[in-house]
Amino acid sequence: MRTLEHPHREDIQLDNVLGAAADPIRRRIIGQLARDHRAQACSAFELPVTKSTSTHHFRVLREAGVIEQRYQGTSIVSVLRTEDLNARFPGLIDALINAELLNEKPLVSTPAATL
Numbered sequence: 001m002r003t004l005e006h007p008h009r010e011d012i013q014l015d016n017v018l019g020a021a022a023d024p025i026r027r028r029i030i031g032q033l034a035r036d037h038r039a040q041a042c043s044a045f046e047l048p049v050t051k052s053t054s055t056h057h058f059r060v061l062r063e064a065g066v067i068e069q070r071y072q073g074t075s076i077v078s079v080l081r082t083e084d085l086n087a088r089f090p091g092l093i094d095a096l097i098n099a100e101l102l103n104e105k106p107l108v109s110t111p112a113a114t115l
Contacts, residue, residue, distance in 0.1 A: 017089065023057065
């Protein structure tokens with residue numbers, strides 16, 4: 001069975017979590033995972049970016065320890081690592097989630113320039 005690497009709870013670093021949460025697309029992913037309270041396939045997220053860019057954002061969140069990803073059939077599903085993050089940095093993930101949900105705005109992609 002294929003697995004994806006995640007940092008162990010004690011290896012999650014504050015700089016990595018904050019860096020991952022600095023991007024609005026990644027905050028949107030965090031907000032949707034928090035709002036829906038369940039594991040979701042990457043394809044369930046309507047993000048204004050290409051599939052490869054979306055994959056990059058999920059990888060950054062996973063490598064920072066913000067989300068856990070696992071294979072479920074042919075899909076990869078993601079879930080917030082709320083318990084691990086609260087153990088390492090009490091209140092941080094709740095503050096990030098609350099800020100994102102309060103300030104949630106639709107993201108629009110910028111049309112490509114035409115020549």
